[in-house]
């Protein structure tokens with residue numbers, strides 16, 4: 001998992017300087033180091049995706065008729081622009097994931113039951129987290145599975161039905177268009193509900209760090225304490241490929 | 247590139263309007279309505295017209311001496327024949343055949359109804375309109391003095407000296423003797439006051455019938471009608487209802503419900519009265535999502551649906567219900583009336599007349615909406631009806647699955663009218679006939695009135711009548727509102743919007759899968775509840791592990 005050869009692929013494009021001053025001493029306990037684990041692009045992607053999904057969910061429900069807090073016209077306008085923005089963002093991010101090799105983060109990991117047990121019980125009674133965040137292991141097994149589901153099932157369900165829905169006027173005169181439209185709307189709405197649940201649980205999970213806002217802060221600043229192997233530490237010092245605050 | 251072309255076109259149109267405008271201003275008859283200017287002759291200077299005329303046909307003879315094809319042209323028009331052969335349904339329609347939900351039928355009531363015929367002296371529907379060209383009434387359409395009119399009950403004759411003091415015109419005004427010579431010398435292309443005298447008074451009174459055609463349109467404000475706006479575009483009817491050889495575009499029997507040809511080549515179209523023939527089928531600005539969306543709506547929603555948010559605007563109500571079954575009640579042997587509807591201008595309208603029964607009225611009426619492909623099938627006197635159900639006097643055809651259908655606005659007239667209770671078909675009714683002993687309006691006897699009419703028309707009648715609930719649909723297309731008054735999306739895209747009862751298609755905002763929503767909302771509530779419980783457990787346990 002900590003194969004040296006990967007560092008270059010992954011972090012080559014960003015070379016922030018290693019801050020040598022010992023300003024942040026004692027920030028991380030034990031072996032841990034305060035390193036940038038979320039690059040600028042990852043953070044940009046994450047937060048703009050969050051904003052877009054929130055806007056899409058809000059305007060989507062407004063279109064759906066759940067409430068009408070804004071006009072239908074405005075809701076459709078925002079929904080359309082936000083949808084196009086989200087699709088562009090996803091295309092870029094997919095590209096980014098593959099060129100940087102970050103897609104590996106989402107691969108299936110073992111130990112998922114330990115994680116589930118931890119969140120269902122361990123966390124309540126104060127057990128330590130069974131999973132240690134590493135430079136190459138930003139997500140635990142449960143996260144990987146959840147994000148994978150998001151990216152491979154719910155996301156595509158939304159954008160594929162969304163695009164078909166958006167282009168309704170191009171196919172509305174085809175046979176069975178009248179049958180297809182409600183099916184598309186159904187799937188789109190169902191996927192929207194699934195995303196909403198994902199978001200709720202996901203947001204809640206961010207409060208389970210060292211402090212309530214620890215994970216949120218990490219996603220804003222990009223830095224977190226992670227355990228580095230000696231090899232990793234040496235490599236980072238040598239190549240300065242990852243920003244590290246000591 | 248496109249922009250500059252449009253600008254150029256606009257400039258050209260402006261120049262054109264200015265020149266034609268000044269020509270029109272120079273014209274002796276002072277024609278002021280756009281769409282009918284451009285004449286090259288001053289009729290006041292014609293020898294043939296500089297005399298006194300004894301009768302309408304006398305004037306017509308003078309007209310025909312120059313316009314030698316006009317008589318024949320008019321006599322081939324629906325204005326003359328009152329007959330329309332619907333090729334698509336095979337039905338023979340027109341005023342001379344159909345039964346409606348208002349006065350019912352022309353046949354057997356001729357001199358009253360044919361008062362609005364473009365001719366003189368049509369006294370028997372069955373015999374057809376007069377055969378003689380001089381019986382064509384040129385003046386009713388071409389008078390530009392604004393004084394020409396016809397007597398309400400005289401089969402199309404104008405009021406000429408001596409006029410009976412009780413005589414009324416077709417608009418209900420007291421009739422005064424006309425100066426036919428002066429009128430003949432004034433002639434020009436028809437204005438709204440010409441068409442309106444008949445078409446604004448259909449059904450026996452102002453706006454009774456259509457709902458979107460009332461006396462308000464003689465001089466409407468922009469808020470009532472953007473096209474006929476007296477201080478703006480000021481269109482004559484013929485601006486849209488284009489004509490060739492005295493035949494007009496725009497039929498209610500065979501409606502052009504969708505027009506995919508659009509504007510055609512500049513100046514090319516003389517065949518349709520559709521909105522698209524001027525505005526094209528992508529009239530909304532494409533700079534916004536909403537504009538693009540609206541342009542895509544034009545294939546499924548008629549322009550009128552959004553742009554005529556309500557009809558009977560401007561202060562004149564329309565009749566929305568006519569119940570014949572209560573007609574004939576008398577007080578101390580005499581007919582009476584009630585006037586329980588107050589129009590916005592303060593005037594009182596009949597809600598009961600012994601002669602006609604009970605009425606309901608409406609102003610600013612929200613239309614009824616339906617899918618419409620332009621085809622209308624009438625329930626004629628030969629159609630068997632089911633009297634236990636509401637009978638549709640005219641059925642409008644259309645379906646959401648048909649690309650030629652669009653959602654159209656209608657006035658839906660409710661009626662309760664007579665039918666043959668044994669043979670189950672609609673009956674004709676003899677209402678007008680001051681001198682007969684069978685006319686309903688003078689004798690108040692249904693038996694006699696129906697029998698007389700059925701004999702006159704030659705349709706079987708069992709002798710037993712009843713009353714059946716009816717509906718009649720009138721496509722709404724006039725009174726186009728300023729664009730700021732057009733319907734907002736949510737008027738229809740809402741659970742209980744204007745299209746709430748239109749079935750057979752999915753529409754966002756209106757439709758949803760209730761059980762999916764329930765599952766979805768429950769799942770969201772469950773997720774929220776779950777995380778709240780979880781966090782509570784964490785907080786509580788943390789407290790405990792500390793101590």
Ligand code: HEM
Nearest residue numbers: 056057060061064076083159162163165166185192195754
């Ligand atoms: C990813 C690209 C997306 C596209 C292309 C898209 C497109 C659309 C379109 C075209 C509509 C129909 C209304 C209209 O014409 O504007 C719609 C409705 C809707 N959208 Fe989206 N959308 C997307 C993402 C989302 C997301 C992320 C959510 C929620 C988180 C969402 C929730 C909804 C909902 C609830 C409706 C109402 C469905 C109905 O009642 O028929 N959409 N979307």
